[in-house]
Amino acid sequence: xxxxxxxxxxxxxxxxxxxxxxxxxxxxxxxxxxxxxxxxxxxxxxxxxxxxxxxxxxxxxxxxxxxxxxxxxxxxxxxxxxxxxxxxxxxxxxxxxxxxxxxxxxxxxxxxxxxxxxxxxxxxxxxxxxxxxxxxxxxxxxxxxxxxxxxxxxxxxxxxxxxxxxxxxxxxxxxxxxxxxxxxxxxxxxxxxxxxxxxxxxxxxxxxxxxxxxxxxxxx
Numbered sequence: 001x002x003x004x005x006x007x008x009x010x011x012x013x014x015x016x017x018x019x020x021x022x023x024x025x026x027x028x029x030x031x032x033x034x035x036x037x038x039x040x041x042x043x044x045x046x047x048x049x050x051x052x053x054x055x056x057x058x059x060x061x062x063x064x065x066x067x068x069x070x071x072x073x074x075x076x077x078x079x080x081x082x083x084x085x086x087x088x089x090x091x092x093x094x095x096x097x098x099x100x101x102x103x104x105x106x107x108x109x110x111x112x113x114x115x116x117x118x119x120x121x122x123x124x125x126x127x128x129x130x131x132x133x134x135x136x137x138x139x140x141x142x143x144x145x146x147x148x149x150x151x152x153x154x155x156x157x158x159x160x161x162x163x164x165x166x167x168x169x170x171x172x173x174x175x176x177x178x179x180x181x182x183x184x185x186x187x188x189x190x191x192x193x194x195x196x197x198x199x200x201x202x203x204x205x206x207x208x209x210x211x212x213x214x215x216x217x218x219x220x
Contacts, residue, residue, distance in 0.1 A: 009043060013051035016041050021060055021071070021157040023133055024164040030071045032061065060157045071161050076211070079159075083207040086155050090136070090203060091196040093152060094183065096143035098192035106187055109138050113184050116177055125167035128176070132163075135180060139187070139195075162210055172209045179205065 017037070020026050032052060038045045052069050055061040062072045074082070112135045119128035133156075140149055166172045179202035186194035 009047040010050050013041065013043050013047035014054055016043070017048075017051050017055060018060065018153070018157055021055075022153060022160045024129055024160045024162075026071045026161050027164075028071055028161045029073045030161075032069050032071070058154070060154070072158070074158070074162070079162075079207070079211065082155060082159055083203065086152075086159070086207075087200045087203050089148060089151055089155070090140065091200045093140040093143040093145065093148050094199040095192035095196040096145060096148075097139050097141075098187055098190050098195045100144050101142050101187050101190065105138065105142050106184075109135060109187065110184055112138060113177070113180055116180060120173065120177060125164070128167060129164055132176075132180075139183065139199075163206075165213055166206055166209060168213070172206070175205065 017032075026032070034045050034048050034052065037043075037052075038048045041048070052061060056063050056069060059072075061069050063069050112131055116128055116131045116135060119125075119131060137149075137152075140152055143149065166176070179198050182198040183195055183202070186192075186198055
């Protein structure tokens with residue numbers, strides 16, 4: 001019984017830390033301090049430590065020579081590769097979701113899109129990013145492909161720390177919701193190819209802006 005409880009705490013810690021990566025709660029290059037994380041999430045240090053080690057093994061975090069654990073800094077080539085893969089797999093998920101989208105699911109996605117538009121108009125970057133994540137994963141959930149969904153979550157775990165930089169540039173904000181409107185219109189028509197094309201454009205446009213504003217490390 002104690003072992004089961006311990007395992008549950010490990011999973012809780014792992015899930016919380018991974019969600020922070022996906023949501024951009026951590027910054028690129030940030031050092032993660034076990035005790036501070038334990039206080040933040042209300043979990044003891046041992047599950048946090050084991051969760052960090054698990055994320056290091058998955059290469060979502062990186063251990064330094066001094067044994068400190070950081071959020072990885074992406075090289076330019078790694079960022080380009082992640083973008084290429086995201087375009088492929090998220091586009092596929094969107095295409096699959098179109099034919100499986102429920103009326104209720106579409107209503108929820110439309111409501112999320114409206115919330116994103118309100119956040120843009122209010123200049124609330126934090127709310128926009130949270131809703132953006134909810135929007136994308138609401139679409140991907142309807143693909144009915146759990147293996148694919150897990151792949152996408154891992155990809156977002158790598159790029160999530162960079163996504164909040166998007167809302168720091170005047171170039172991106174005015175166009176930040178354009179592709180989302182097209183995605184919803186295509187979902188309303190159950191047009192999988194159009195959903196895929198709009199998702200691919202959404203990812204590519206954001207990646208192009210990020211490639212200009214973040215400082216990639218050298219090498220591969």
